[in-house]
Amino acid sequence: MLTIDNLEKSFKKNKALDCFSCEFEHGIYGLLGPNGSGKTTMMRCICDLIKYKGKIDCGGAKIGYLPQQFGMMKSLKLFDMMKYFATLKKIPTPEQDEEIKRCLELVNLYDKAKDKVGSLSGGMVRRSGIAQAILGDPEVILFDEPTAGLDPEERTRFKTMLKSIGKNKTIIVSTHIVSDVEAVCDKIVIIDKGRKKFIGTNEEVAAIASSKAYLVEEKFEGILSGNYYIKDRITRNGENYLYVLSDIPIENSIAAQANIEDGYLCALKNI
Numbered sequence: 001m002l003t004i005d006n007l008e009k010s011f012k013k014n015k016a017l018d019c020f021s022c023e024f025e026h027g028i029y030g031l032l033g034p035n036g037s038g039k040t041t042m043m044r045c046i047c048d049l050i051k052y053k054g055k056i057d058c059g060g061a062k063i064g065y066l067p068q069q070f071g072m073m074k075s076l077k078l079f080d081m082m083k084y085f086a087t088l089k090k091i092p093t094p095e096q097d098e099e100i101k102r103c104l105e106l107v108n109l110y111d112k113a114k115d116k117v118g119s120l121s122g123g124m125v126r127r128s129g130i131a132q133a134i135l136g137d138p139e140v141i142l143f144d145e146p147t148a149g150l151d152p153e154e155r156t157r158f159k160t161m162l163k164s165i166g167k168n169k170t171i172i173v174s175t176h177i178v179s180d181v182e183a184v185c186d187k188i189v190i191i192d193k194g195r196k197k198f199i200g201t202n203e204e205v206a207a208i209a210s211s212k213a214y215l216v217e218e219k220f221e222g223i224l225s226g227n228y229y230i231k232d233r234i235t236r237n238g239e240n241y242l243y244v245l246s247d248i249p250i251e252n253s254i255a256a257q258a259n260i261e262d263g264y265l266c267a268l269k270n271i
């Protein structure tokens, strides 16, 4: 459905994308990576907004795109902004109003259709960006940090919407927040420093950290060795513990059940 082959993009001497190859089938993909890892750059390449080296092939599919920064056209009414995008997307005029209604309803904004974009809250503007991305029912949809600024209820609504529109499409959702992608994505692509680190299901990502997650009493912090990462500090029964990811077994520790975030961190830290 969408094939990326040896994608490279440099900004002067800074390699934002480095030999990035990936096959995206139908399904919902979480593109997970820290700040500056190349998520936005990759999406901009797929949309042909910037020049790059390598090959991107989506077989001529229509692409919907929510940019990380979305929020222009503040003086337009929300409905008119959607009309503008519908026209750009060449949606036939008689079908536009119905399609705009469908998309605004999916993001819970139809009651704001007559309001000016400039009068909407930050989270609502984000949702209006999601609505324009899905307008015209594209086969490939790229959401760059769609949940940034959304309250918990709207985050959940977004996940539900993804599930409902995700059939027979390729959807890529970029984020650095693991909870945004677990439960909703079929596969997770971990990107770091412009390179693909890992691709797999939720379970496969969690498995990267299997037998590598430990609870260690704080007083043993000094004995930690090898490649390790202190992910958290917690209190249990009045005792202070470190939640440690380690590539070697830790003495005097309690083995923890590794989760997706642990797997993601192990992939990033080469643990």
Ligand SMILES: Nc1ncnc2c1ncn2[C@@H]1O[C@H](COP(=O)(O)OP(=O)(O)OP(=O)(O)O)[C@@H](O)[C@H]1O
Residues within 6 Å of the ligand: 011, 014, 015, 016, 033, 034, 035, 036, 037, 038, 039, 040, 041, 042, 068, 176
């Ligand atoms: N227009 C640009 N000019 C120069 N450097 C850029 C430009 N866009 C991105 N970069 C650089 O490319 C690298 C990747 O940036 P990118 O925005 O793709 O990361 P990201 O994964 O989307 O990060 P974030 O989670 O912060 O959104 C960074 O080092 C960034 O500084």
Ligand SMILES: [Mg+2]
Residues within 6 Å of the ligand: 039, 040, 041, 068, 144
């Ligand atoms: Mg970005």
